[in-house]
Amino acid sequence: MNLSRDEIIDLLNSEGEAAARLFERAAAVRDKTIGNGIYLRGLIEYSNLCVKNCLYCGIRRDAECERYTLTRGQVLAAAEHAWRERFGSVVLQGGENRLSAYIADIERLVKDIKTLSRGELGITLSLGEQSLDTYRRWFAAGAHRYLLRIETSNRALFERIHPAEDGEFDTRLQALHDLRAAGYQVGTGVMIGLPGQTVEDLADDLLFMRALDIDMCGMGPYIPSAGTPLAAQAVWPAERRMNLTLNMIAVLRLLMPDINIAATTALQAIVPDGRLRAVAAGANVIMPNLTPDALRKNYSLYDNKPLSFDTKILEANIRYGEWGDSKHFFKND
Ligand code: SAH
Ligand code: SF4
Numbered sequence: 001m002n003l004s005r006d007e008i009i010d011l012l013n014s015e016g017e018a019a020a021r022l023f024e025r026a027a028a029v030r031d032k033t034i035g036n037g038i039y040l041r042g043l044i045e046y047s048n049l050c051v052k053n054c055l056y057c058g059i060r061r062d063a064e065c066e067r068y069t070l071t072r073g074q075v076l077a078a079a080e081h082a083w084r085e086r087f088g089s090v091v092l093q094g095g096e097n098r099l100s101a102y103i104a105d106i107e108r109l110v111k112d113i114k115t116l117s118r119g120e121l122g123i124t125l126s127l128g129e130q131s132l133d134t135y136r137r138w139f140a141a142g143a144h145r146y147l148l149r150i151e152t153s154n155r156a157l158f159e160r161i162h163p164a165e166d167g168e169f170d171t172r173l174q175a176l177h178d179l180r181a182a183g184y185q186v187g188t189g190v191m192i193g194l195p196g197q198t199v200e201d202l203a204d205d206l207l208f209m210r211a212l213d214i215d216m217c218g219m220g221p222y223i224p225s226a227g228t229p230l231a232a233q234a235v236w237p238a239e240r241r242m243n244l245t246l247n248m249i250a251v252l253r254l255l256m257p258d259i260n261i262a263a264t265t266a267l268q269a270i271v272p273d274g275r276l277r278a279v280a281a282g283a284n285v286i287m288p289n290l291t292p293d294a295l296r297k298n299y300s301l302y303d304n305k306p307l308s309f310d311t312k313i314l315e316a317n318i319r320y321g322e323w324g325d326s327k328h329f330f331k332n333d
Contacts (some may be wrong), residue, residue, distance in 0.1 A: 001029075001254045008203040012244065013250045019247060026250035026282030027140035033257040034092030038279060038317045039324025040081035041089040042290040043125055043265075044108075044301040046070050050095025052166045053130070053153075056191070058096045058300040059095055064214040066298050069094075070291070072109065082121060086320040089122035091287055093148070096128035103134050110141040122323035124187075125318040129167060129175045135182040145326075146179045147187040147218055148172070152194060153208035154201045155281045161230060162192060185214030185329045187260070188205035192248055193241030195233035196221045202248060211256050216285075217252060217259060223302035243272045246281040253282030260285050268306040275309060279317075284309060285324065286311065 003011070014022045030036070047069035048059040059065060068080075075092070077275030082090045089111065091171040092106070110123055121269060126147040134148070151170060152158050158169045179186045190205045209217060221241035235241065249261055263283035275286060288309045289296060296307045311318060 001257070002097075003251070003255060005203050005207065008206055008255075009199055010250055012199050012202055012247045013255075017242070018035060019116075019243065022247065022250045024280040026253040028278060029257050030253055030284060034284065034327050036282065036317055037319040037322075037324065038314050039089070039260070039285050039319055039322060040087040040192075040311065041091045041122075041285060042078065042085075042087045043091050043287040044070070044075055044078045044293040045296070046075065046092050046127075046290070047097070048095055048299050049057065049097060050128075050190060051098070053095050053163050054166070054223065055161045055163070056090070056194070056225060056228055056302075056303055057205055058226065065226065065300060068295050068298050070295070072105075072112070074292050075109050076112055076116060078292065079121060080116055082290055083117040086119075086286060088320065088322045088324055089124060089145075091124040091126055092104040092143075093126035094128075097128060098134075103130070104130075107137050107141045107304075110138055110143050112141040120321075121237065122199050122325070129171065132178040132182060132244045135178055139182045139184060143184070144320065145185040145187065145216065147189070147216065148175055148179065149191075149218065150176070150205075150223070152190050152197065152207065153199065153292040154197070155206045157194060157197060185215040185326050187218060188214050189217050189219035189224040189262075191262075192219060192245045193236045195230060195235055197222075199244070202244065206248065206252055206255060209252065213328075214256070215259055215329040216262070217249055217256075218264050219245065219252075220264035221270060222265055223269050223304065224297040225300070225302040238270045241276060243275075246277055249278055249283050250281040256328065258326075258331065260324065261325045262287060265289070265306055266302065268303065268309065269304045274310035276296065276313065279314065286314070
């Protein structure tokens with residue numbers, strides 16, 4: 001559906017009854033275009049070591065948290081669990097690291113996950129900015145989707161929340177293009193309610209995603225993480241950040257009916273049924289956490305991060321054992 005920037009801004013400002021109508025409309029567009037199935041990706045939080053110092057993130061380089069990297073055995077056990085439970089796919093996510101040993105470890109893990117699941121598990125990676133060569137190696141090993149959020153499409157805001165020495169906005173954009181060139185289904189997304197962000201910025205984020213012709217999207221509310229530089233800055237109340245996230249999901253569904261949109265964990269840090277509300281607003285992907293229990297608390301991107309999700313309530317709609325690829329990716333236009 002084509003919407004002008006002003007129409008998008010109006011829709012993003014929907015409240016109460018108007019918001020409820022927007023969600024119904026978005027869910028109906030999803031159901032009609034790609035069906036009402038919900039696809040699972042078991043989330044394996046590989047490591048909280050990170051070379052970057054993003055000003056908002058609880059596992060940034062300077063954060064004083066207990067660091068861990070999962071062993072090969074732990075990753076493969078989590079993947080095997082996902083395969084036995086017929087999750088369809090796993091996501092390997094972690095802080096950024098570009099050492100050659102690390103790149104080789106990931107390559108091997110991707111191959112091993114493919115082998116142990118007899119090629120049945122789909123593999124999404126979310127391991128930050130890497131070289132085109134690395135993206136290609138991991139794709140050749142068997143990964144076929146990649147999530148790299150632009151975080152905000154407003155260049156000035158991006159520069160305020162990322163230290164200059166960690167790389168520029170243009171480097172991030174280039175990485176998204178490289179992912180496409182390497183053959184991945186490409187996912188991006190933004191945080192909603194960053195200090196200084198406006199509803200106009202959010203409308204531009206949606207137009208950015210459409211212009212980039214993304215296949216998948218994961219976006220969630222910004223949640224201050226105690227001890228990070230950004231946490232000291234004022235933000236909209238949590239309820240507004242959550243409602244705007246739901247509106248963003250719904251408007252994106254109207255703009256890009258056949259992409260995959262995740263109901264992200266951060267929504268559930270604000271209200272217990274946050275992810276269910278996202279599904280009702282047009283999302284079609286859920287990423288239940290499969291990181292070993294004892295380590296989940298250390299992957300503390302933000303405060304109050306939920307450690308689990310009960311899929312039972314969505315049982316009727318979950319499509320077990322299916323990859324649930326982005327329909328958009330296979331469209332020939
Ligand atoms: N290092 C990789 C993947 C891990 S971080 C990367 O940055 O791409 C995954 C996502 O967590 C980030 O893209 C960011 O949008 C989100 N995140 C980090 N800190 C957050 C916070 N304080 N509130 C909400 N989301 C946050
Ligand atoms: Fe590292 Fe990602 Fe956190 Fe930035 S958002 S500090 S890259 S884990």
